[in-house]
Amino acid sequence: MTMILITGASGQIGTDLTLELRRRYGDRNVVATDVRHPRNPEMEQGLYEFLDVMDPEGLRLLIEQYNVDTIFHLAAILSAVAERTPVRAWQVNTWGTVNVLDTVRRTQVSRVFVPSSIAAFGPTTPLDKTPQDTIQRPNAMYGITKVATELLGDYYYEKFGVDCRGVRLPGIISYKTPPGGGTTDYAIDMIAHAVRHEPYVCYLRADTSLDMMYMPDALHACIGVMEADGAKLRHRNAFNVTAMQFTPEQLAEKLTSHFPDFQWSIEVDPIRQAIADSWPNSMDDSAARKEWDWTPKYDLSAMTADMIEHVSKQIHDE
Ligand code: SER
Numbered sequence: 001m002t003m004i005l006i007t008g009a010s011g012q013i014g015t016d017l018t019l020e021l022r023r024r025y026g027d028r029n030v031v032a033t034d035v036r037h038p039r040n041p042e043m044e045q046g047l048y049e050f051l052d053v054m055d056p057e058g059l060r061l062l063i064e065q066y067n068v069d070t071i072f073h074l075a076a077i078l079s080a081v082a083e084r085t086p087v088r089a090w091q092v093n094t095w096g097t098v099n100v101l102d103t104v105r106r107t108q109v110s111r112v113f114v115p116s117s118i119a120a121f122g123p124t125t126p127l128d129k130t131p132q133d134t135i136q137r138p139n140a141m142y143g144i145t146k147v148a149t150e151l152l153g154d155y156y157y158e159k160f161g162v163d164c165r166g167v168r169l170p171g172i173i174s175y176k177t178p179p180g181g182g183t184t185d186y187a188i189d190m191i192a193h194a195v196r197h198e199p200y201v202c203y204l205r206a207d208t209s210l211d212m213m214y215m216p217d218a219l220h221a222c223i224g225v226m227e228a229d230g231a232k233l234r235h236r237n238a239f240n241v242t243a244m245q246f247t248p249e250q251l252a253e254k255l256t257s258h259f260p261d262f263q264w265s266i267e268v269d270p271i272r273q274a275i276a277d278s279w280p281n282s283m284d285d286s287a288a289r290k291e292w293d294w295t296p297k298y299d300l301s302a303m304t305a306d307m308i309e310h311v312s313k314q315i316h317d318e
Helices: 012-025 041-045 056-066 079-084 086-105 141-160 186-195 215-227 248-258 270-277 286-292 300-317
Strands: 004-007 030-034 047-050 070-073 111-113 163-165 167-169 171-173 200-202 210-214 244-246 264-266
Touching: 004 012, 004 056, 012 030, 012 041, 012 215, 030 056, 056 086, 070 086, 070 215, 079 086, 079 141, 079 270, 086 111, 086 141, 111 215, 141 163, 167 215, 171 186, 171 215, 186 200, 186 248, 186 300, 210 215, 210 300, 215 286, 244 248, 244 300, 248 264, 248 300
Parallel strands: 004 030, 004 070, 030 047, 070 111, 111 163, 171 210, 200 264
Antiparallel strands: 210 244
16 A cells, blocks of 8 residues: 555545544555545645545546545445435445446556445344354445445456445444444444533433444544555455443443433434344454454453543643
């Protein structure tokens, strides 16, 4: 990876990933792109270009202009928003990915990262210790697009030799940029409310268990699979990766140990609850551990303590 382009760079993962890749590979070797202006001022300190992933010609021109050899394709519409706008989610998530993969095949780009998600599973998947290779019949549009893009990644690799790699990310917890309309976002909101000493109304039932991961581990997963020795990858694309599993109740308990006055209640949103109920309670990520040495660092306690420290600092600086 010597010249990297990121799509969806202004999103929750895109922001942190851009800053980390600039730190590792140099400011002049990372081109952040999005349809939005950067939301984080740090993003403006490096290369930033407008790019709509529905415009493959625009992507091709940027690849040529910057001599790009690696792409991290993050632009996507998340689960809760996808249920409100399913056709648009299908267009952006699947057509956006086809545009990227097909442009990669026609240019000098040698490697592309396409993330999948816990959403690529569904109600008929074994939800505990969800295997790497298992039933994938999601019943929400975001998950449907993720299964399609996993298959597209495999197809472009097998048919055209496009080195498409990816991981199935769980809910990502971070503080730099807010997530945009996911089902797992409650965890970030709950932490922020606790730190602000505000009561929190959770839209998921107290016992809803989901896989989660703190941003530093997510960056380690995304970059790790891309830096891995390709000869050792049997799956290559769509590796299960997880770091912790918890329910709203368990997170609230942990927060109460830091903020004894923390109050929370539940008003279930049936759409997001149905999505969460169809996602794994815990994924088996042994294939990633075996094929490219994946290991997460943050568990629930370590993540909560670090989030509290950073969110408190943000509030102090406001
Ligand atoms: N965090 C995402 C969502 O909730 C899952 O990929 O939509």
